[in-house]
Amino acid sequence: MRLVYQAPQDEFGQFPTSIRIVRAMINRRMGNLVEAVEELGAVAADLEAAGNIAELARVRLQLAYALHLDGQPDASADVLRAALQGLLRTNIHPSMRPELEELAELLHFAALEPSLAPYLEPVMDSLAGVLGGVSGDEGGERVRLQVHTLGRVSILRGGDPVTFQLKGTVPLLVYLALTPNRTRLEIQQDLYPDKDPDAASSYVRKGIQELRELLGHGAVLTEGPRNHSRYRLGPGLQLDLDLTRFLDAIGRAETARALALYRGEFLPGSDESEWVLQKRDEARLALTFELQNQMVAFQENHEWRRVILLANQYLRVDPYEVSVHALRVEAARRVGTAAELGRYVAAMNSASN
Template identity: 30%
Template structure:
């Protein structure tokens, strides 16, 4: 996550959870934000936006957006004075090697090749080495580990996916390491977490087998070590950058709430949409019975519901009733007894000329409350229903 010592760009499989909010639009907004930050000299923020755009583009199969994000990161490396890193990014974007001449027309058709060709001529003569400015963060972060734990597990290193996962335990072990970084867990902590009822020797053997299987799977993405043992603890290799969708989800929610606090509804909407795009499902959904993950799963689930509610309210107060109604439908599907969402949906339906559907929504609300809690709708909800039946404005 941006601001953490292990940040990165990724390739999990995302799908836009909100109708009408496609990933290509989110990518464009992130790339624009990256350009704006770079123009002000804030390279750290620019790199963070570019990394997230690359993650969304790679996971959604948006090749042109992925290339644009990689070219942005090459530009940021140039601004930071790191030519070697810039060359790596431009090559990833599809530029040919420095000693290979592209076929006729290729340089004209390929923006990466075109840019690489220009850079080759400007880099012929070496310049004196400059001492790095400690106040200016480098734009390049070498090898990038991306882990998506919301929904099905997706892991990649520099965009190459890890494949051949063997059982839930290896998935859960990697997830535990990714979410327990301060401090990193000791061997005994892992044994107590995953094999609490086993004898110490059996638990140690089981941990060794699980670690071996995890490392074998990660080797399908990179030949470099990913999980290492250091200072008595198991950890992700410090030479890797880390992008974790849970961290990014939390960050987007914080920035959205900060934007709300300062009255910036536009930024708040953008950040909430980006957070919701990251939430592809419950935390570690493929391992729902691991005890250690229960609190993480519930915290993130509640944060997701809160984000849906806050974004729907922002749409409602700005008169965007159709997207508000879509969000409220999502919310009552996930939390059928949330009366505030039912009421907002009823108001939206009435304001877009569908009062009959608003009345039916009240009946759905009453049915859910009776079935789940054995209670009737609140007085406020019943009064709203009465106004709708009387054809009064709501």
């Protein structure tokens, strides 16, 4: 923070715009939302007066997110609408990718808001090209890993990718994070029940070896007698696991955050593992159950446009659920256009065949 506040000021005693934005983002990440909203609002006003449309859209996105986190949904929606309109008037540069990934929850909030959804689709089309977000040694420094498992498999260490040679190493890492203190036999029976026992045992052993080689020997610890050792991740290994954050969002009924985190099935490509398939089903069912509950609630309140938006999200996860297709068609008959209704009826008929 010292470097931020020691930046040179202009003749009016103001810090440069870039410094003010960074200061506001730091406040937002620290939970100082009132200060973040105040700073971003002032910067947005200055940029609007200067006619800087591109930078104004970016600042408004940050302001909308700060308002969203501060529990001001109406104010957030107003600012976000203006930001989306601004993005439609500018070229979205690849340098925006990190901040857009950070704001994924906000964009999914927009996807569920009837007043914002019409602006979001063309913006997301433009974003497609942009978005395509321990030493393990006992006495060493901590290793922090960002682990993506929903819709993609990616391990980042300090922002740099960690590449494992064995296909089963990432599932093993996640398994040990979620179910520690298991024997090798239990691990191989959970992950590879259909493999030859000797081959499965060898595969698990090689996975543990690779984790230790790349993350430090203390990344995986063993306890107990030699022939019945139990395995767990070492205390110096810290995982930021998207599945854990997704399930937390579901538990808190934070639908927008859950949708932002759920980019697809759990550990795609690991279809030979019974444990992976079980976790995959659990994640999918948790999300669809939450969406189903919300659709029913909005249906009872006759908020048909919200029913349509939630159904759209549901069918991205499970495109063959005929009951949701039927509910979307019912909602479109009440509030949708003829073109919408036609698309939804055709999709329902296709799913039924």
